[in-house]
Amino acid sequence: MRYLPLTPDDRAEMLSVIGVKSIDDLFVDVPAAARRTGVVDLPLHAGELEVERELSALAARNRTAGSGPFFCGAGAYRHHVPASVDHIIQRSEFLTSYTPYQPEIAQGTLQVLFEFQTQVAALTGLEVANASLYDGSTGAAEAVMMANRITRKGKAVLSGGLHPHYVRSIETLAHAAGVATDTLAAAVDAEAAVIDAIDADTACVVVQTPNVFGTVTDVTRIAEAAHAAGALLIVVTTEAVSYGLLKSPGEMGADIAVAEGQSIGNGLNFGGPYVGLFACREKYMRQIPGRLCGETVDAEGRRGFVLTLSTREQHIRRDKATSNICTNSGLCALAFTIHMSLLGEQGLRRLAALNHDRARKLKAALAATPGVEVLTDRYFNEIAVRLPRDAAEVVETLAGAGVIAGVPYSRLAPQAGMDDVLLLAATELTSDADIALLQKALTKVIAQ
Amino acid sequence: MSMNSVGRPTRPEAPANDASTATLTGGRGLLQDEPLIFELGGWDKSGVDLPEATGVDDALDGLLRHDPIGLPGLSEPEIMRHYVRLSQKNHAIDLALYPLGSCTMKHNPRLNEKMARLPGFSDIHPLQPVSTVQGALGLMDQLAHWLKTLTGMPAVALSPKAGAHGELCGLLAIRAAHEANGQGHRKTVLAPTSAHGTNPATAAFAGYTVKEIGQTDDGRVDLADLAAKLGPDVAAIMVTNPNTCGLFEREVIEIARLTHEAGAYFYCDGANFNAIVGRVRPGDLGVDAMHINLHKTFSTPHGGGGPGAGPVVLSAALAPYAPTPWVVAGEDGFKLVEHEEEEAAAAFGRLTAFNGQMGMYVRALSYMLSHGADGLRQVAEDAVLNANYIKARLSDVMSPAFPDGPCMHEALFDDAWLEGTGVTTLDFAKAMIDEGFHPMTMYFPLVVHGAMLIEPTETESKYELDRFIAALRALAHAAKAGDVDRFKNAPTQAPLRRLDETLAARKPRLKWSSVSPAPLAAE
Numbered sequence: 001m002r003y004l005p006l007t008p009d010d011r012a013e014m015l016s017v018i019g020v021k022s023i024d025d026l027f028v029d030v031p032a033a034a035r036r037t038g039v040v041d042l043p044l045h046a047g048e049l050e051v052e053r054e055l056s057a058l059a060a061r062n063r064t065a066g067s068g069p070f071f072c073g074a075g076a077y078r079h080h081v082p083a084s085v086d087h088i089i090q091r092s093e094f095l096t097s098y099t100p101y102q103p104e105i106a107q108g109t110l111q112v113l114f115e116f117q118t119q120v121a122a123l124t125g126l127e128v129a130n131a132s133l134y135d136g137s138t139g140a141a142e143a144v145m146m147a148n149r150i151t152r153k154g155k156a157v158l159s160g161g162l163h164p165h166y167v168r169s170i171e172t173l174a175h176a177a178g179v180a181t182d183t184l185a186a187a188v189d190a191e192a193a194v195i196d197a198i199d200a201d202t203a204c205v206v207v208q209t210p211n212v213f214g215t216v217t218d219v220t221r222i223a224e225a226a227h228a229a230g231a232l233l234i235v236v237t238t239e240a241v242s243y244g245l246l247k248s249p250g251e252m253g254a255d256i257a258v259a260e261g262q263s264i265g266n267g268l269n270f271g272g273p274y275v276g277l278f279a280c281r282e283k284y285m286r287q288i289p290g291r292l293c294g295e296t297v298d299a300e301g302r303r304g305f306v307l308t309l310s311t312r313e314q315h316i317r318r319d320k321a322t323s324n325i326c327t328n329s330g331l332c333a334l335a336f337t338i339h340m341s342l343l344g345e346q347g348l349r350r351l352a353a354l355n356h357d358r359a360r361k362l363k364a365a366l367a368a369t370p371g372v373e374v375l376t377d378r379y380f381n382e383i384a385v386r387l388p389r390d391a392a393e394v395v396e397t398l399a400g401a402g403v404i405a406g407v408p409y410s411r412l413a414p415q416a417g418m419d420d421v422l423l424l425a426a427t428e429l430t431s432d433a434d435i436a437l438l439q440k441a442l443t444k445v446i447a448q
Numbered sequence: 449m450s451m452n453s454v455g456r457p458t459r460p461e462a463p464a465n466d467a468s469t470a471t472l473t474g475g476r477g478l479l480q481d482e483p484l485i486f487e488l489g490g491w492d493k494s495g496v497d498l499p500e501a502t503g504v505d506d507a508l509d510g511l512l513r514h515d516p517i518g519l520p521g522l523s524e525p526e527i528m529r530h531y532v533r534l535s536q537k538n539h540a541i542d543l544a545l546y547p548l549g550s551c552t553m554k555h556n557p558r559l560n561e562k563m564a565r566l567p568g569f570s571d572i573h574p575l576q577p578v579s580t581v582q583g584a585l586g587l588m589d590q591l592a593h594w595l596k597t598l599t600g601m602p603a604v605a606l607s608p609k610a611g612a613h614g615e616l617c618g619l620l621a622i623r624a625a626h627e628a629n630g631q632g633h634r635k636t637v638l639a640p641t642s643a644h645g646t647n648p649a650t651a652a653f654a655g656y657t658v659k660e661i662g663q664t665d666d667g668r669v670d671l672a673d674l675a676a677k678l679g680p681d682v683a684a685i686m687v688t689n690p691n692t693c694g695l696f697e698r699e700v701i702e703i704a705r706l707t708h709e710a711g712a713y714f715y716c717d718g719a720n721f722n723a724i725v726g727r728v729r730p731g732d733l734g735v736d737a738m739h740i741n742l743h744k745t746f747s748t749p750h751g752g753g754g755p756g757a758g759p760v761v762l763s764a765a766l767a768p769y770a771p772t773p774w775v776v777a778g779e780d781g782f783k784l785v786e787h788e789e790e791e792a793a794a795a796f797g798r799l800t801a802f803n804g805q806m807g808m809y810v811r812a813l814s815y816m817l818s819h820g821a822d823g824l825r826q827v828a829e830d831a832v833l834n835a836n837y838i839k840a841r842l843s844d845v846m847s848p849a850f851p852d853g854p855c856m857h858e859a860l861f862d863d864a865w866l867e868g869t870g871v872t873t874l875d876f877a878k879a880m881i882d883e884g885f886h887p888m889t890m891y892f893p894l895v896v897h898g899a900m901l902i903e904p905t906e907t908e909s910k911y912e913l914d915r916f917i918a919a920l921r922a923l924a925h926a927a928k929a930g931d932v933d934r935f936k937n938a939p940t941q942a943p944l945r946r947l948d949e950t951l952a953a954r955k956p957r958l959k960w961s962s963v964s965p966a967p968l969a970a971e
Contacts, residue, residue, distance in 0.1 A: 001823045003557055003747075005909035006830050014837045014910065018854075023829045026836055026854040027727060029696035034732040042597050045820035048559050055814060058590075059568025061583030063576070072573040075801055082496060084524050086565075089751075092542035093535035096556050099753035101548070103949075104942040105881055108538035109752035112531075115485050118959035122518040128958050134609035134755070137801035145653075165801040168788075172771070172797030176620055176654045216511050245504070247513050260801075269564075270584050271574030271802025272609065273755030285956065291753065296952035297968050299460035299937075299945035302474075308952040314612070314649035315892075319658045324649035327610040327743070331751030338531060341485045344521015347494030353501035360505055378507040399577045407575045414787055428498065 001045055063404070065268060069434035071362070071406040073382045073425025074212060075136070075163050075238040076271065077263045079351075080429055085265050085338045089331055099291070099327065103306040104298075109330065110305035113293035116337045123243040124257035125250025126279035131291040131307075132333040133276030133325065136260025137166045140206060140236050141173040142289040142323055143256045143278065147204035147232040148179045149287055149322070156204050157197045157231075158183040160190035161211030163238060164413040170206065179203070186409075186416045188375045188384055191217040195225045202231040204256075209235060209249075210242055212412070213375065213423065214359075214382035223253025232256060240264050240277065241427075242380045244345075244352030249279075256280040265339030266332050275332035286312060289323030351428060355381035358426035365439045366424070371446040375421070382425040384409070387446065391422040394445055403441045460946040479943055482533040486960045490520035495527055518962065537943040538752070539886045545908060545916050549858040549889035549901025550644070550692060552722050552744035557818065560747065560811035569810050574802035578784050584806065585782035588775045591813045595740060595759055598824065599721075600731025603767035605774065606759045607804035611719060614739025614758025615650040615686070617771060617799055621737060621762060622684045622713045623654060624769035624796035631711065634683035640669055642693060642893040644717060647686045656683060663895055667693040667850045667860075669703055678710035688717035689733070690724065692893040693850060694835065694858035694901065704734025713737065713766065721745045722905070723832055723857035726825030736763040742805070746812035757808035768794040773803055830906035831857040834913060838902055841917045845924040849896045857905070863898025871927040873898040875935035879926075882941040883919040 006014075011023070020026060027035065046054075065078045072078075089095065093108055100106030100113075113131040120129035133139040144156045156174055158167050158181055171181050182197055184190065190213075194205045205226050209217045219235060226233045235249035237259040249257035259277040266274060280288060286309060294308035314321040343351060359381040366385050367374050376383040387394055391408035398405040406424035409416065426435075474481030504512065522530065539546065546553035564570060572581050592604045605621070608614035619637070626634050637651040640661045648658040662673040669687060678685075685707050689697045697703060707714045716730055716738040722745040730738050742748045742757040750756075762770055772795050773786045784803070788795045819827060832854070839848055839859035847865040863873045877887030877900070889901040904913060926934055939945065951968060 001819065001826060003555055003818065004823070004826060004830055004906060005912075006833070006906075010910040011830075011833060014833055018833075018836045018840045020836075020854070023833060026829075026832050026856075027696075029698045029853065029856075030724070030728055031698065031701050031733075033701065034728050036727055036729065036732075039821040039825055040597055040726060040729070042594060042821040043817070045823040046817050048818070051559060051814055051817045052563065054817060055563045055587075055810065056566060056568075058583040058587050059563075059566040061586065062568040062572045063580035064567045064571040065573055065576070066567060066571050070573075070576075072576050074575055076574055078571070078573065082524070084528055088528070088531045088535070090561060091532065091535045093538035093540045094752055095561075095749045096541040096546075096553075097538045097752050098546070098548060098551055098553060098750040102539070102877070102881065102887055103947045104878070104939050104944050105537070105539040105886065106752075107943050108534040108536065111482070111484065111534050111537075112752070114958075114960065118484075118486065119519060121959050131753070134613065135800060135802075138609065138613070138799070163801065165798060168772075168798035169800055172620070172799060173616075173653075175797075176623065178655055216508060218511055243513070243517070245513060246508070246511055248517075251513070251515070267570045268573050269570055270572045270581065270806035272800070272805040273757075273807050274802075275755075285958070292956075292958055294952040295957040295968060296948045298947050300470075301969065302944060303968070304944045304947045306947050306949050306952045308949065308958075309956060311953075313645070315645035317649070318645050319648035319652040321645070321649040321652070324612040324616060324646050324653050325610075326612045326644075326646050327750075327754040327756040329755045330753030331749070332755055334752065337485075338527065340519060341522060341530070342495035342524065342527050343519070344490055344494045345517045345519040346492065347496040347498065347521050348517070348519060350494070350498045350500070351496070353504065354498055356504060356508075357501035360503075378511065379505070396577055396579065399580055404573075404576050404580065411575055411786070414789070 069403045069437045071424040071438060072404055074407040074412065074423050075260060076268055077239055077425060077427055078268055078429055079263050079427050081265055081339060082342055085335050088338050089335050094334055100307060103304060107304060110293055112334050112337055114305050116333045117293060119337060119340050120277045120279050124279040125248025126257055127282035128285050129279035130288050131293050132329045133278050133290050134329055135272065135274040135276045136238055136258060137169040139258040139276030139278045140166050141170045143234045143258050144170050144174055144179065144204055144206065145177060146287050146289060147234060150284055151203040151230060151232060153201055153203035155180045155182060155201045156206060157194050157202055159194045159207040160184040160186045161213060161215060162206055162208045162236060163212040166236060186413060186418060188213040189215050191219060191222060194222055198225050198229045198231060200229060202229055204232040204234050206234045206236060210239060210380045210382060213384035214379040215376050216246060216378040216380055219252045234258060239381060241352050241355055244348035245356055246380060261336045265335030273329060273332050275329040275336055287322055290325045290328055354428045358428065358430045359383065362424060362426040362435050365435045369439055369442055381427060382423065385422050387420050387422055390419050397445050398441050401441050403438055405438060459948045459950045479536060480533045482530060484960050485530060486520055488522060490522040494521035495523045544884050545904065545912060546886040547888045547902045547904050549903040550719055552903060552905055554747055554905035555907035556747055556749040557815060560814040563814045564807045564810040582781050585775045585784060587813060588809055589777055589782060591809050594816045595761055598725055599761045600729030601761035602764050603762040603770060604759050605762065605770040607771060607799050608739065608758040608760055609800055609805055610754060610756035611739055611741045611758040612646040612650055613799060614760045615646055616654060617760045618715045618737035618739060619650060619654040619684065620796045621766045621769040625766055626683055634681055636681045637684050637686060638677055638682055639686040642691060642895045643686060643688060644692060644719065647717060667695045668697055671699055671702060674703065675706055678706055678712060682710060682712045684713045684715050686715045686717060688719060690720040690856035694855040694860045695850060696856055700733045719744060720857060723828055725828045726821060727828050736766055742808045742812040747815040748808045748811040755805055755808065757805035769796045771795055771797055771799050827906050834904040834906060834908055835859045837913060838904055838917060842920055845921055858901055858903035860896060861900040862896045866927060869927045870932045871935045873900055876923065878938035878946060879923050879935045881939035885916060885919060
């Protein structure tokens with residue numbers, strides 16, 4: 001077998017060094033009732049060629065985003081990733097290393113994490129960032145738990161503009177930990193409504209901008225209202241490219257910013273692996289979940305980096321830890337950092353403006369399509385529209401015609417009573433021809 | 449997994465006395481001294497060529513970002529150099545043995561990488577119509593089949609993003625089952641003192657109080673202590689098997705029986721499944737839930753700290769409570785159950801926005817298909833053989849924590865053999881760095897003094913094992929011969945000398961700043 005270096009002779013020699021007769025002697029502690037003598041009922045080993053053939057056949061049964069007009073967003077976005085990013089993340093030293101437990105031989109990973117934290121803090125406009133979480137949704141749930149620890153209050157107010165899957169991820173974790181949630185009704189322009197829901201028991205309010213319907217909101221007033229009530233403001237962003245055009249969460253008074261970082265450096269991958277960005281005010285530093293990388297010096301006074309403030313973490317604090325997180329999203333964070341370091345501020349601003357530009361084109365085309373009502377006024381690269389028919393049916397029909405028209409809101413929240421709402425995103429990869437094809441196909445379906 | 453190197457802030461004990469390695473530039477041969485990306489200029493350029501946008505919608509007035517963000521951008525050649533130089537400061541499996549006990553640092557086959565990058569898997573959106581992703585759903589279904597068959601369990605929740613996330617998934621399923629059965633008052637989780645730190649942290653996160661179970665002298669769960677603590681308040685036990693001492697829990701079936709008799713569920717931490725895959729099915733041991741780290745047993749890369757993947761297999765009693773989403777096969781293809789209604793009405797909730805770690809599913813299935821049922825059994829056998837070989841060949845110079853009987857996939861030593869030498873487990877580990885090896889897991893499990901947990905995995909050749917053993921034997925002799933400086937000064941051959949972790953924690957500096965304060969200096 002190509003991944004197993006030992007030969008039968010090696011095995012025999014090693015067994016004799018150990019002083020046992022057969023491999024079974026090393027499994028004697030397994031209860032006899034549970035020892036399996038034969039192989040399990042699964043196919044036997046296969047060569048590289050056969051495996052490649054089988055998996056390629058499965059891959060071929062999927063319609064790739066790049067194969068035609070494509071408008072899905074709602075938390076995952078198709079962007080162009082420079083070729084050098086994937087090359088670097090496949091270097092053995094990054095790909096096949098682990099969490100930097102031995103800093104003297106992990107400075108590569110550690111310095112990248114320090115760069116990543118600096119970039120995330122800059123993007124979110126906050127003072128400190130961690131070394132990544134699994135993704136945006138788990139990051140949002142962690143942020144709610146953190147706010148609960150800080151304020152010692154028991155309720156989270158969740159905006160009606162928050163991605164429904166984020167809502168469920170937060171509710172699942174919060175309810176297990178005894179934190180109540182007040183989830184507001186879905187609305188295209190939902191953020192302002194959270195102000196009315198804030199009360200003395202509120203630990204935090206969670207708002208999203210741009211929200212799931214694409215609406216961009218200045219959350220400054222929400223921040224003021226939250227702070228006046230002794231609550232924290234958590235700002236969620238699912239499209240990290242928007243940081244290049246829009247006011248940062250920190251600038252608007254957020255205490256914690258959480259984002260899905262997939263858009264920078266990472267592909268769609270059917271939902272994962274992605275990378276959660278997490279930043280907050282410096283005064284909450286010791287309540288941050290996950291790994292933190294910090295600067296220090298070595299025995300000769302040279303600058304170096306280590307994992308730090310680990311007394312927050314599970315391997316030291318065990319049941320008193322700030323989170324149970326151990327493995328995070330290191331390689332995706334590396335991809336993010338490389339792509340961001342290529343872009344720089346100039347490139348990011350240009351990329352963000354370009355995304356918005358494509359969405360303007362998309363919005364204009366949809367507004368000009370008979371029967372389509374554009375619902376989102378202030379948008380970045382994503383908008384919601386109301387169709388004269390069930391949006392899921394329209395999407396299915398258009399998929400048959402080779403156009404992936406976006407995400408029906410009912411796919412995210414079937415009970416919201418918004419079956420006619422469709423979410424569409426445009427990115428720098430959306431061409432004029434894509435938009436024209438969408439418009440044509442949509443016009444035809446609506447007319448039927 | 450948890451490791452204690454960062455848990456014990458350390459600082460160099462010896463004065464810097466090795467100035468002979470200093471160069472004029474800070475570079476050392478192939479190792480370049482590399483500044484941070486923020487120190488390389490790049491404030492007014494970009495390494496990405498993009499067209500200019502035409503304008504911004506008036507509706508965004510007052511919402512735009514005007515202040516500088518503070519992000520440098522560099523050209524592609526500069527970026528390649530920067531990150532390749534950084535990469536060379538990392539140890540990696542592809543360079544040498546990486547024997548971190550409990551982490552299973554095995555070879556990462558490159559076919560897996562190639563398969564995960566097929567556009568049919570990498571360029572599909574989690575919310576595009578299910579009719580357009582039948583191959584992806586088919587892959588998830590096939591992965592689920594392999595995991596269920598290998599573990600002998602009837603159900604699996606794929607979506608947890610890592611091992612600790614899987615633990616949370618298992619405990620939340622247990623909690624939902626108890627609540628559905630009128631047992632919601634059960635608020636205690638039992639876990640051995642030797643457990644991974646994630647176990648008690650997860651239990652607390654899931655709203656439970658954790659009580660520790662004692663251990664016998666031979667490194668196993670103390671059945672009498674377990675029986676005494678299993679009461680009507682206990683919701684679950686969390687036991688790692690093979691356990692964190694690298695030993696199989698001989699009485700695991702009795703542990704399961706006692707647990708079930710007390711009305712509790714048996715959560716098994718499957719971090720060490722690599723030792724038994726293909727030879728033992730956890731379902732035959734009475735396990736109710738177990739996470740499987742695809743980045744350990746099934747070879748997906750560790751990536752410098754993730755992404756991992758932690759699918760959880762579930763018993764019939766817990767299966768109805770699995771979180772959404774999951775895949776079901778129907779007559780007209782696969783469908784994705786995404787909401788807690790109809791067949792998923794009992795689901796405990798949702799753990800993450802989308803479908804979990806698809807990229808890791810592809811890699812893991814690629815690995816499973818490559819090995820097959822026969823190869824996976826050989827994986828477990830070779831992993832156990834390699835660990836026992838190391839244990840056998842080091843036992844005369846180091847002190848095995850549990851000398852009697854075989855270990856499983858990892859060999860555990862304590863620091864009794866270092867007594868009187870002035871060398872600690874940490875010093876010994878740092879000296880291994882100078883010899884070109886990554887240290888083993890140190891100071892874990894907590895139940896063994898100065899623990900050194902060595903997991904070679906099955907992908908090491910006998911040549912490499914012998915080289916490693918020879919290095920450790922030489923170091924052990926040096927320690928016993930009083931060559932203390934070698935250990936206290938170590939590492940001297942790494943890109944940096946020993947780092948001051950105490951300083952990092954005392955004066956946290958977590959990002960680069962343009963108004964750079966003076967360099968940190970040891971106090």
